[in-house]
Amino acid sequence: MSGSPAELPIVVLDALMPTAQRLVVNRRGSMVWEVEGNRGHYAVKLGYPIEATADWPGQPWTALAPAREGTVLHRLGFDDFAYGEWERGTWNFQPWHEGPDLYQLWEPCRGRESTVEPHTSVALGCVEALAELHSKGWAHGDVQPAHFIIGPERTHLIDLALARGGCVPESYDFPFRGCLVHYEAPEIARSVLATGEAEATQAADTYALGASLLISATGWRAVEYPDDAPRPVQREAVAAGRRRSVKVPGEMGELIDAMLSHSPEDRPTIYEVGKALS
Ligand SMILES: Nc1ncnc2c1ncn2[C@@H]1O[C@H](COP(=O)(O)OP(=O)(O)OP(=O)(O)O)[C@@H](O)[C@H]1O
Ligand SMILES: [Mg+2]
Structure with a gap:
């Protein structure tokens, strides 16, 4: 080192x-x-x-x-x-948690000619890590592939800097202004565009995990916008729900689609996702 x-x-x-x-x-x-x-x-x-x-x-x-x-x-x-x-x-x-993150681990699934299917057990590890946080009454707010470290014993969800659910001293607090747009739920993108701020929720975490699994397994973002589009333009595409018609192969495909539902009420809870995968 x-x-x-x-x-x-x-x-x-x-x-x-x-x-x-x-x-x-x-x-x-x-x-x-x-x-x-x-x-x-x-x-x-x-x-x-x-x-x-x-x-x-x-x-x-x-x-x-x-x-x-x-x-x-x-x-x-x-x-x-x-x-x-x-x-x-x-x-x-x-x-320090040893291990690859979700995006690194699923690299072999993303090749053009790849016949490697993403493992359900890996997705389940990510779901369990997020469910543990949700069960304590918190939302993560910044779910993305790099924040899941797939360790030998369990998967760790890192970077809790934007999490909401309990008291944070005012001197260290700051408003939630959205996350990486690729993983931002439509209602978050809409709110950030309108007011500059949003509310981190468990339903938005579910969307972000769906988008994380999708991009890690296929290399494609859930929503279609040009790579070099300015951030407000990206957010407009997300808010409008311009979903790309790409699906994760295998039994996870339908479930991830449901996690990416446009309106938060239509998304499964993280516990429902866990049940469907196990
Ligand atoms: N506890 C940890 N164990 C292992 N790796 C870690 C840990 N915390 C951070 N990292 C590594 O450092 C990277 C950045 O950490 P983290 O996301 O917490 O910081 P950040 O400042 O929010 O970065 P970003 O803006 O990219 O989200 C992680 O993606 C991971 O590779
Ligand atoms: Mg981070």
């Missing part, structure tokens, strides 16, 4: 005593490190503000995201994590 320890906040270094570390991503106001040390194997997240540019307004909330996630982990009853503040924003660390 590589990366200079000097780039991690002192409190994090003190807590984890790194012996090896690797910068995993640094984009859109967020850095994630994989750190191994005396205490164990952890993901360290550092948030910082996105500065304004000529064609993009500043986004100060990205600085708060790790601490917000920390408070959510606390509310959900996890114990092996910590969060706090550093010079540029907030940080957290939490256990």
Whole structure:
């Protein structure tokens, strides 16, 4: 692993005593490190503000995201994590989960000539991870293929920075402004277009999981819009429900279509999805 320890906040270094570390991503106001040390194997997240540019307004909330996630982990009853503040924003660390994400795992299914069918058991692992969160009364708000880590024992649903369902201290809170448009339910896209904000719901999570399974299994987005379309144009296509007629092969196809239903009332709950798959 590589990366200079000097780039991690002192409190994090003190807590984890790194012996090896690797910068995993640094984009859109967020850095994630994989750190191994005396205490164990952890993901360290550092948030910082996105500065304004000529064609993009500043986004100060990205600085708060790790601490917000920390408070959510606390509310959900996890114990092996910590969060706090550093010079540029907030940080957290939490256990590192080994394994490919959903998109990586299903890569062999996506080839043009591929005869590999996506495994129902993998989809069920993702469903169970989301159902666990829903059963506690929370919505994730940012369900996407990269957020499901398929481990040897179980599947982990990561990145709870946008989750809703319990109290979050005002100083670390910020409004929900939608997620990656590919996984955004029509009602979320519509609300973001109209007001700039939306309500993260369990029904929208179900849609997002349907869109995640579809893109991971087939390589196609649920909704049709040009790759380079500006975000509002993408959201308009989603809000209008311009569904692409692509189906996941096998028995999961119908179920994923139902998860992608235009109106939230027509979507199965995550428990119903689980029942249908098992
Ligand atoms: N606990 C973890 N275990 C393993 N990998 C992790 C963990 N947390 C984060 N990662 C890795 O870091 C990536 C980014 O993490 P995360 O999604 O939490 O941060 P983010 O700032 O919200 O990034 P994005 O904007 O891409 O969603 C993940 O896709 C995953 O590859
Ligand atoms: Mg993320």
